[in-house]
Amino acid sequence: MAEIIRVDGVSFAYGDKRVLENISFCVTAGEAVVLLGPSGIGKSTILKLMSGLLNPTSGELDVRQASSGVGTRMVFQQPRLFPWMTVRKNLYFALRAAKVPKPEWDQRIDPLMQQVGLMSELDARISSLSIGMAQRVALVRSLVCQPSVLLLDEPFSALDPKRRRQLQQDLSKLVSFTKVAVVMVTHDIQEALDIGDEVLVLNGSPASIVCQIRITDADMKKAREQIENHLLL
Amino acid sequence: MVRRIVALSVALAVWHIAAVIADSVIFPAPLACLAAAQDAVADGSLQKNTMASLTRVGVGYAVAATLGVFxxxxxxxxxxxGLGFRDVLELLRPIPPIAWVxxxxxxxxxxxxxxxxxVFLGAFFPIFVQVAHAFANCPEEHLEVARAYESSPFDTFVWVRLPAAAPDIAQGLRVGLGLAWTSVIAAELVGVKNGLGDRIQQLRYVSDYEGMLVCMIVIGLLGWLMTTLANLVQQRVVPWQKSSV
Structure with a gap:
């Protein structure tokens, strides 16, 4: 499989505070990599580095851009849709920013909105959406740009268990529909096992990768024990 | 609406009773004011002076709104x-418009x-301060989305910064309008030859107290009307954030 993102010996510090130390991993096309670790350890910082919102203190990040799309697009913990726009205008914002030609906008939006069952909400105001609907729109907003890698920063954390399961299913549908690679951050072991093809466990201060498990090959029970042991370190 | 009608009726009744008890020419009753208002409308002086005041507000406020927002x-x-610029203007802001007359x-x-x-000075400062504050404090969560989606600085201004600031801009324009109206009356008390402020001054010289009160009531009504209209516009232009009033 073609490698589309490579994180090579990346370290990061907020001023004097070292947050990440020597982080290395790669993501191949269509793969889902989950970064798992305790809250506040620096998992979201890795996504911000991958999305270009932050620059690493040392090390290298190489993102291969899809031919018809962009490198990475991020879905935040909260949907972060613009409340002054309708759903459609929020999606147009992402397409305009990605410099997608205007005639293509609706062609890109409609199939994805159909996948998440929100076609009827295209002209709705953001305030009229439930949190689950808003997060699905946020997912579509990132995917209309056709990124090589979708970055998910604990996108289910604001949801109750029922909506969380629903959104996980929608995510799976969208990922298999678009064939996009995924890097997701979570502190929930079950979520990591459900979604990830590979789970990277982060721990320590500054945080580093303490364990790397390929879920496709692993016995789930064993994988869970292994992760728990590394999180307790 | 019913609450307002009741409150207004009670206020008029209290005014009437107070005027009857005071029994003084310098405290006219509502009915005497109504008669004075009919005379002022009949001879056209009320309309002429109201238009003069409104025109002055229109000119001063238009310049203040344009410069204040920009x-x-x-x-x-x-x-x-921008902070340095605001520091200088913060020194001028507390000076009441009447002190500039x-x-x-x-x-x-x-x-x-x-x-x-x-009028310009009265309206400019609240508009400027509110707009500057809104643009300086654009929510980071919105700006982070714009950066993560690689939005250009121009697109970020048009689609993110401007609409995010819009509720505060509308609020500043609304407050500025109210202050423009009070400033024009202060400016007209000296220095001009017509307008509601000047009319009050002229009527004081001839001891027409009913006429003075009529002008004051018109000032109050128009001020209320402006604020109400500005609220409606604010709710229509920035429906995602209801007016704070």
Whole structure:
């Protein structure tokens, strides 16, 4: 499989505070990599580095851009849709920013909105959406740009268990529909096992990768024990 | 609506009773004022002076709104440079518009120009401060989305910064309008030859107390009307954030 993102010996510090130390991993096309670790350890910082919102203190990040799309697009913990726009205008914002030609906008939006069952909400105001609907729109907003890698920063954390399961299913549908690679951050072991093809466990201060498990090959029970042991370190 | 009608009726009744008890020419009753209002409308003086005041507000407020929004946006976006600019203006802001009247007359002479200047000052500062604050404090969560989606600085301004600031801009324009109206009356008390402020002054010289009160009531009604209209516009233009009033 073609490698589309490579994180090579990346370290990061907020001023004097070292947050990440020597982080290395790669993501191949269509793969889902989950970064798992305790809250506040620096998992979201890795996504911000991958999305270009932050620059690493040392090390290298190489993102291969899809031919018809962009490198990475991020879905935040909260949907972060613009409340002054309708759903459609929020999606147009992402397409305009990605410099997608205007005639293509609706062609890109409609199939994805159909996948998440929100076609009827295209002209709705953001305030009229439930949190689950808003997060699905946020997912579509990132995917209309056709990124090589979708970055998910604990996108289910604001949801109750029922909506969380629903959104996980929608995510799976969208990922298999678009064939996009995924890097997701979570502190929930079950979520990591459900979604990830590979789970990277982060721990320590500054945080580093303490364990790397390929879920496709692993016995789930064993994988869970292994992760728990590394999180307790 | 019913609450307002009841409150107004009670206020009128209290005014009437107080006037009857006071029994003084300097405290006219509502009915005497109504008669004075009918006379002022019949001879056209009320309409003429009201239009003169409204025109002055229109000119001064238009300039204040244009400059206030433009300079406020610039100051909010420019970071430290903008902060320095705001520091200077913060020193001028607490000076009440009426304190500018003598210097306005010195600079612009007696007439409309000095009144426009005072109206401009009254409206400019609240608009400028509110707009600068709105642009300087654009929510980071929105800006982070714009950066993560690689939005250009121009698109980020048009689609993110401007609409995010819109509720505060509308609020500043609304407050500015109210202050423009009160400033024009202050400016007209000296320095011009017509307008509701000047009319009050002229009627004071001839002891027409009913006429004075009529002008004051018109000032109050028009001020209320402006605020109400500005609220409606604010709710329509920025429906995602309801007016705070």
């Amino acid at each position: 300079l406020g946006a610039l100051s909010g976006i420019l970071g430290v440079l 003598p210097i306005a007359i010195l600079w612009f002479g007696l007439g409309d120009k000095s009144a426009w200047f005072v």
